[in-house]
Amino acid sequence: xxxxxxxxxxxxxxxxxxxxxxxxxxxxxxxxxxxxxxxxxxxxxxxxxxxxxxxxxxxxxxxxxxxxxxxxxxxxxxxxxxxxxxxxxxxxxxxxxxxxxxxxxxxxxxxxxxxxxxxxxxxxxxxxxxxxxxxxxxxxxxxxxxxxxxxxxxxxxxxxxxxxxxxxxxxxxxxxxxxxxxxxxxxxxxxxxxxxxxxxxxxxxxxxxxxxxxxxxxxxxxxx
Amino acid sequence: xxxxxxxxxxxxxxxxxxxxxxxxxxxxxxxxxxxxxxxxxxxxxxxxxxxxxxxxxxxxxxxxxxxxxxxxxxxxxxxxxxxxxxxxxxxxxxxxxxxxxxxxxxxxxxxxxxxxxxxxxxxxxxxxxxxxxxxxxxxxxxxxxxxxxxxxxxxxxxxxxxxxxxxxxxxxxxxxxxxxxxxxxxxxxxxxxxxxxxxxxxxxxxxxxxxxxxxxxxxxxxxx
DNA sequence: AAGGCTCAGATTGTCGACAAAGTGAGTGTA
DNA sequence: TACACTCACTTTGTCGACAATCTGAGCCTT
Numbered sequence: 001x002x003x004x005x006x007x008x009x010x011x012x013x014x015x016x017x018x019x020x021x022x023x024x025x026x027x028x029x030x031x032x033x034x035x036x037x038x039x040x041x042x043x044x045x046x047x048x049x050x051x052x053x054x055x056x057x058x059x060x061x062x063x064x065x066x067x068x069x070x071x072x073x074x075x076x077x078x079x080x081x082x083x084x085x086x087x088x089x090x091x092x093x094x095x096x097x098x099x100x101x102x103x104x105x106x107x108x109x110x111x112x113x114x115x116x117x118x119x120x121x122x123x124x125x126x127x128x129x130x131x132x133x134x135x136x137x138x139x140x141x142x143x144x145x146x147x148x149x150x151x152x153x154x155x156x157x158x159x160x161x162x163x164x165x166x167x168x169x170x171x172x173x174x175x176x177x178x179x180x181x182x183x184x185x186x187x188x189x190x191x192x193x194x195x196x197x198x199x200x201x202x203x204x205x206x207x208x209x210x211x212x213x214x215x216x217x218x219x220x221x222x223x224x
Numbered sequence: 225x226x227x228x229x230x231x232x233x234x235x236x237x238x239x240x241x242x243x244x245x246x247x248x249x250x251x252x253x254x255x256x257x258x259x260x261x262x263x264x265x266x267x268x269x270x271x272x273x274x275x276x277x278x279x280x281x282x283x284x285x286x287x288x289x290x291x292x293x294x295x296x297x298x299x300x301x302x303x304x305x306x307x308x309x310x311x312x313x314x315x316x317x318x319x320x321x322x323x324x325x326x327x328x329x330x331x332x333x334x335x336x337x338x339x340x341x342x343x344x345x346x347x348x349x350x351x352x353x354x355x356x357x358x359x360x361x362x363x364x365x366x367x368x369x370x371x372x373x374x375x376x377x378x379x380x381x382x383x384x385x386x387x388x389x390x391x392x393x394x395x396x397x398x399x400x401x402x403x404x405x406x407x408x409x410x411x412x413x414x415x416x417x418x419x420x421x422x423x424x425x426x427x428x429x430x431x432x433x434x435x436x437x438x439x440x441x442x443x444x445x446x447x448x
Numbered sequence: 449a450a451g452g453c454t455c456a457g458a459t460t461g462t463c464g465a466c467a468a469a470g471t472g473a474g475t476g477t478a
Numbered sequence: 479t480a481c482a483c484t485c486a487c488t489t490t491g492t493c494g495a496c497a498a499t500c501t502g503a504g505c506c507t508t
């Protein structure tokens with residue numbers, strides 16, 4: 001999974017990417033305090049570098065910072081996840097709308113190919129899809145919007161948070177076959193250059209995911 | 225015009241707010257280079273403080289930074305403005321939708337009052353409205369969504385950029401009376417607790433503004 | 449015992465200096 | 479003249495130390 005413009009050139013970059021990875025994947029536990037001195041010794045860099053990294057994490061809404069007190073990793077709450085999906089619905093819906101007009105024929109053809117390759121895998125190893133394929137699909141449509149603000153908001157902000165929730169609340173490999181069908185219809189709308197339908201289908205797609213997650217969160221004691 | 229959580233407690237805060245103001249209002253010209261040493265002497269703080277301020281400006285998409293080269297104020301392009309309005313349409317549409325369910329009766333009543341007070345002013349001094357009233361109106365609906373991600377995205381990011389375009393391309397006091405009617409209808413939909421209509425009306429409202437701006441940008445030589 | 453105060457310890461905020469990388473004028477060569 | 483290289487200068491990146499602020503344990507007062 002390769003993300004938007006990730007070539008660490010400076011020490012602050014590397015520290016930022018490393019910390020982000022640790023937070024998203026739960027190696028740094030949610031709600032934990034980020035001590036600047038501690039992190040600077042651990043990563044063998046100066047405190048200034050760590051401070052810059054933490055500032056960037058704050059911009060991504062992955063940590064919260066209070067003046068003269070310090071930074072904490074954000075807490076994972078059901079409400080936070082719902083809020084995130086509402087933002088996704090709005091932004092990715094617009095992305096799909098724009099993609100329907102702005103994607104090149106070549107890009108659409110490649111999107112079709114991606115879907116075809118998933119078509120096989122979804123039958124064999126179901127959990128593969130949700131993990132990487134789903135991200136890849138949404139990723140391409142976001143880029144296809146050609147709207148730089150939209151792209152950076154989603155790829156530098158929202159998406160890492162969504163992944164943090166997914167990884168740490170352990171919600172992978174769900175709703176696979178239906179989600180795949182929804183993807184197919186979205187691509188169809190984009191192929192037909194139908195912006196309004198593409199947006200509506202994308203919004204429905206994300207809304208369904210949200211409802212699915214909401215259900216799980218409201219009755220979490222079904223696996224005992 | 226009071227914005228979201230603006231109490232400068234640290235030197236970096238003050239420098240950030242000052243620089244943001246200077247950039248948005250054009251005192252630091254668009255595309256200009258931000259020299260760390262120069263700014264540190266001018267604002268009488270250390271370079272570390274200026275660096276933190278610039279990093280935060282980058283998070284707001286007000287400046288762009290290249291490693292080992294420096295930071296420049298973003299350029300103002302017609303395309304950039306269009307992109308911004310597309311994002312606004314999407315996010316503020318969702319904000320209106322959420323506000324229709326999440327605003328309290330009291331908040332709605334105050335919104336009505338705000339509109340009534342504008343009703344007078346729009347007849348007397350037309351340019352007042354666009355300047356502060358419009359911002360205030362959208363501001364309240366954004367807060368009314370009660371979605372913290374949405375709120376911070378719009379209030380810390382998008383809105384300052386929009387204002388930068390407005391101030392520097394000088395597009396105030398336009399489309400006032402029609403915009404006012406649109407505001408009225410949006411409030412009506414929220415009062416009726418009709419999320420879908422509220423979203424649709426808000427999107428239309430922003431779309432009309434976008435089209436209006438687009439027209440002006442495409443034929444800018446109508447005032448000679 | 450409950451509540452407020454003091455002060456030492458720890459943490460963050462700020463600073464100036466050094467290291468590393470980029471920039472551009474000037475020179476030399478074809 | 480056009481092009482490429484050199485090298486000094488400027489700017490950014492990183493560092494360790496000092497100043498300002500917060501935290502919490504212990505003590506005092508009521």
